[in-house]
Amino acid sequence: MHAVLDSVASPGQSTRLRAFLDERAPATPCLVVDLDVVRTNYHAMRAALPEATIFYAVKANPAPEVVAALAAEGSSFDVASTGEIDLCLAQGADPESLSYGNPIKKAADIAYAYRRGVRRYTFDSDGDLANLAEHAPGSRVWCRFLVDAPQSGTPFGKKFGCAPEMALRLLARAADLGLVVDGACFHVGSQHTDAAAWTSGIAEAGRIARGLAEAGVATRSLNLGGGFPASYRDAAPPLAVHAEAIRTAVAEHFDTAPELVVEPGRAIVATAGVIRAEVVLVSRKSDHDEHRWVYLDIGRYSGLAETENEYIAYRLRTAHPPTPDGPVIIAGPTCDGDDVIYQNTPYRLPTALRAGDHVDILDAGAYTASYSSVSFNGFPPLPTLFVG
Amino acid sequence: MHAVLDSVASPGQSTRLRAFLDERAPATPCLVVDLDVVRTNYHAMRAALPEATIFYAVKANPAPEVVAALAAEGSSFDVASTGEIDLCLAQGADPESLSYGNPIKKAADIAYAYRRGVRRYTFDSDGDLANLAEHAPGSRVWCRFLVDAPQSGTPFGKKFGCAPEMALRLLARAADLGLVVDGACFHVGSQHTDAAAWTSGIAEAGRIARGLAEAGVATRSLNLGGGFPASYRDAAPPLAVHAEAIRTAVAEHFDTAPELVVEPGRAIVATAGVIRAEVVLVSRKSDHDEHRWVYLDIGRYSGLAETENEYIAYRLRTAHPPTPDGPVIIAGPTCDGDDVIYQNTPYRLPTALRAGDHVDILDAGAYTASYSSVSFNGFPPLPTLFVG
Numbered sequence: 001m002h003a004v005l006d007s008v009a010s011p012g013q014s015t016r017l018r019a020f021l022d023e024r025a026p027a028t029p030c031l032v033v034d035l036d037v038v039r040t041n042y043h044a045m046r047a048a049l050p051e052a053t054i055f056y057a058v059k060a061n062p063a064p065e066v067v068a069a070l071a072a073e074g075s076s077f078d079v080a081s082t083g084e085i086d087l088c089l090a091q092g093a094d095p096e097s098l099s100y101g102n103p104i105k106k107a108a109d110i111a112y113a114y115r116r117g118v119r120r121y122t123f124d125s126d127g128d129l130a131n132l133a134e135h136a137p138g139s140r141v142w143c144r145f146l147v148d149a150p151q152s153g154t155p156f157g158k159k160f161g162c163a164p165e166m167a168l169r170l171l172a173r174a175a176d177l178g179l180v181v182d183g184a185c186f187h188v189g190s191q192h193t194d195a196a197a198w199t200s201g202i203a204e205a206g207r208i209a210r211g212l213a214e215a216g217v218a219t220r221s222l223n224l225g226g227g228f229p230a231s232y233r234d235a236a237p238p239l240a241v242h243a244e245a246i247r248t249a250v251a252e253h254f255d256t257a258p259e260l261v262v263e264p265g266r267a268i269v270a271t272a273g274v275i276r277a278e279v280v281l282v283s284r285k286s287d288h289d290e291h292r293w294v295y296l297d298i299g300r301y302s303g304l305a306e307t308e309n310e311y312i313a314y315r316l317r318t319a320h321p322p323t324p325d326g327p328v329i330i331a332g333p334t335c336d337g338d339d340v341i342y343q344n345t346p347y348r349l350p351t352a353l354r355a356g357d358h359v360d361i362l363d364a365g366a367y368t369a370s371y372s373s374v375s376f377n378g379f380p381p382l383p384t385l386f387v388g
Numbered sequence: 389m390h391a392v393l394d395s396v397a398s399p400g401q402s403t404r405l406r407a408f409l410d411e412r413a414p415a416t417p418c419l420v421v422d423l424d425v426v427r428t429n430y431h432a433m434r435a436a437l438p439e440a441t442i443f444y445a446v447k448a449n450p451a452p453e454v455v456a457a458l459a460a461e462g463s464s465f466d467v468a469s470t471g472e473i474d475l476c477l478a479q480g481a482d483p484e485s486l487s488y489g490n491p492i493k494k495a496a497d498i499a500y501a502y503r504r505g506v507r508r509y510t511f512d513s514d515g516d517l518a519n520l521a522e523h524a525p526g527s528r529v530w531c532r533f534l535v536d537a538p539q540s541g542t543p544f545g546k547k548f549g550c551a552p553e554m555a556l557r558l559l560a561r562a563a564d565l566g567l568v569v570d571g572a573c574f575h576v577g578s579q580h581t582d583a584a585a586w587t588s589g590i591a592e593a594g595r596i597a598r599g600l601a602e603a604g605v606a607t608r609s610l611n612l613g614g615g616f617p618a619s620y621r622d623a624a625p626p627l628a629v630h631a632e633a634i635r636t637a638v639a640e641h642f643d644t645a646p647e648l649v650v651e652p653g654r655a656i657v658a659t660a661g662v663i664r665a666e667v668v669l670v671s672r673k674s675d676h677d678e679h680r681w682v683y684l685d686i687g688r689y690s691g692l693a694e695t696e697n698e699y700i701a702y703r704l705r706t707a708h709p710p711t712p713d714g715p716v717i718i719a720g721p722t723c724d725g726d727d728v729i730y731q732n733t734p735y736r737l738p739t740a741l742r743a744g745d746h747v748d749i750l751d752a753g754a755y756t757a758s759y760s761s762v763s764f765n766g767f768p769p770l771p772t773l774f775v776g
Contacts, residue, residue: 022421037621058766059716059723059764059765059766062763079766080723080765080766081721081765082766083763083766083768084765084766085766086766087766101723102723102765103669103721104668104669104719104721104723105668105669106666106668106685106743107744124671125671125672126671127669127670127671128671131743146673157725157726157731158673159681159725159727159728160723160725161673162672162673162674163673163674163675165675166673166675169675189725190725198585217759218430221395244682247668276492280494281492281493281513281515281516282515282518283514283515284550285546285549285550285551286550286551286553286554287551287553287554287557291415293547295467295492297494301693302516305689305761308696308726330548331492333469333490334447334468334490335445335468335490335548336447337545337547337548337577337578338545338696339547340545340547355495355519356494356495369762370761370762370763370764370765371689371761371764373693373758373759373768374757374760374761374762375450375758376447376467376758377467377470377471377490377758378446378447378450378467378468378472378473378474378475379471381762
């Protein structure tokens with residue numbers, strides 16, 4: 001059974017954000033992001049994998065302030081749509097630093113990206129490859145192949161990537177079509193806590209690179225995708241462990257070291273954000289129930305989308321002493337039965353908790369505000385404030 | 389195995405919306421709502437249950453045009469938030485026609501609703517009841533109790549309502565606190581296709597009413613909530629079947645017929661809407677796969693939230709002849725592995741289907757546009773167009 005913990009992975013920024021929230025007392029719910037932590041996390045990733053180029057996965061937190069801060073630090077950007085391309089360019093990113101990493105693209109969107117100067121693309125199908133050859137001639141391309149990654153916190157299933165032997169065929173075809181073959185790409189799945197996950201993907205990528213070399217097609221880089229985890233209620237292994245696993249596998253499976261590319265999102269922004277919510281109601285379903293229901297003014301449709309199936313178990317903090325406490329079910333404010341945050345994951349909150357008290361949701365800088373619904377049940381989207 | 393069907397429940401409006409889409413060719417994805425169908429559905433509900441007052445559940449489709457059309461027809465409104473109160477009043481609804489049906493309310497929001505003239509509220513806890521007594525004195529109240537409704541398409545779980553014996557205690561307390569006790573309230577769960585579901589709830593409501601009468605507290609109405617189903621790929625029983633089940637159970641379990649209140653949402657707007665989407669990509673994961681992956685420019689984060697766990701299986705229509713066809717997995721456009729629409733529910737689409745073709749998602753007027761994320765992956769929210 002987990003108790004309510006204060007931040008352990010990032011005690012400094014947590015304290016700073018808490019002070020900001022206590023002093024400013026903004027309307028709830030809100031997300032506060034510390035841009036200094038974003039910068040610190042970016043440089044920690046660079047230090048852990050100095051041989052890799054970092055393409056920040058904009059989808060994790062597309063706030064213009066975050067993108068601008070990372071552009072100023074020299075980051076490159078992994079974008080998923082023309083909207084994200086426009087966003088990055090408006091925040092000062094060089095089009096050369098953008099990679100259009102979504103293998104699902106309309107032909108018109110490829111043409112738009114190319115007009116805006118984007119010259120790196122990921123694909124995983126014949127159809128997208130043909131569109132790239134037509135609308136983004138001469139660009140650099142990665143082909144994404146499928147890996148099994150059952151240990152991912154939020155597994156990708158089979159939506160992205162193709163079979164490795166098909167990736168080999170497609171990359172050879174890409175060369176024939178006049179595209180610049182960068183190499184293979186895979187993604188272990190978001191919030192991946194098992195460093196060994198990289199090994200099989202890198203081994204497969206090595207086989208693809210050798211197959212291409214035998215076909216006379218040179219490759220230059222290996223795109224490892226994202227998936228680097230953040231610590232939530234369960235601590236994740238430090239970046240260094242993942243870096244070492246990657247380094248070892250690359251040395252084993254590649255004759256010539258490829259340039260490395262990583263696409264972290266969560267690992268850059270998760271610990272930079274805290275959501276402050278308010279308790280709307282504390283109730284029991286019968287006069288005999290042990291569990292209290294704690295309803296917050298934020299839920300699955302206003303920012304906590306990653307609590308679907310209770311995938312991400314955030315650390316929570318209240319202004320009360322952690323004990324005495326008791327078991328709770330935590331839910332959002334909408335008239336929607338699915339808007340329950342945690343009912344299977346055991347959570348305990350202080351018995352002193354009352355309506356009107358605040359609850360801080362820690363390490364919530366990734367995959368929160370941008371998931372908010374526009375107006376479900378008449379509740380507005382989650383706003384973001386910035387410090388740093 | 390289901391084939392691709394054209395609309396059977398609503399062939400007229402489907403044809404009209406299709407003509408509109410084909411002539412105007414709006415940018416995709418978009419939702420088009422036929423306001424005449426909204427009006428027709430409202431009057432069909434009135435005809436099926438003439439003894440009931442209809443409070444349209446605004447959350448199902450909160451487009452101002454829909455609210456205005458229903459207000460003009462004389463509908464009352466079930467609102468879930470202060471945002472929905474403002475919306476309804478701005479569209480001409482009388483504050484007396486509003487019921488604040490969300491049992492999870494901040495004290496400040498109750499006070500706001502009361503200031504704006506709202507005099508009907510639903511609660512299910514001691515805390516909310518105390519706030520109502522303080523901030524909405526003299527208002528009419530329903531207490532929501534928990535029913536088991538395993539046949540619901542999207543079951544509510546236990547998020548709303550309290551144990552029936554607790555509802556009895558709370559309603560007696562409400563009378564002591566100077567509130568006007570309307571009676572009990574329950575909800576069988578959204579998209580409920582088993583008409584027998586009403587029976588046990590009505591029986592329980594009858595016991596609560598008798599218990600209150602014995603305690604000297606008169607009740608006047610029974611709020612049956614929503615849950616009236618729409619026909620999707622699987623046809624739902626007609627309204628008349630539900631109405632008959634309700635009528636029979638009320639006659640059996642109430643000595644004096646209570647006023648009836650219903651809160652339909654889906655049943656009013658689902659068949660009024662069609663989403664037009666575009667095929668972004670058709671691909672296979674290996675050169676030997678039977679299944680094609682069909683990626684649309686709409687997904688779970690831009691309007692198809694009710695395909696979570698594949699709860700709602702929409703009917704799909706393309707411009708191609710339905711056969712020859714083949715099995716497909718259908719997914720959305722984002723870089724998110726969970727943005728898969730149907731992979732366990734067997735769907736077949738024409739083998740002629742290509743990128744750039746459109747796919748119409750039928751009977752999609754409920755619980756779609758308002759669920760859209762603000763900007764996930766840089767994709768804009770689903771726009772709504774109107775005819776009628």
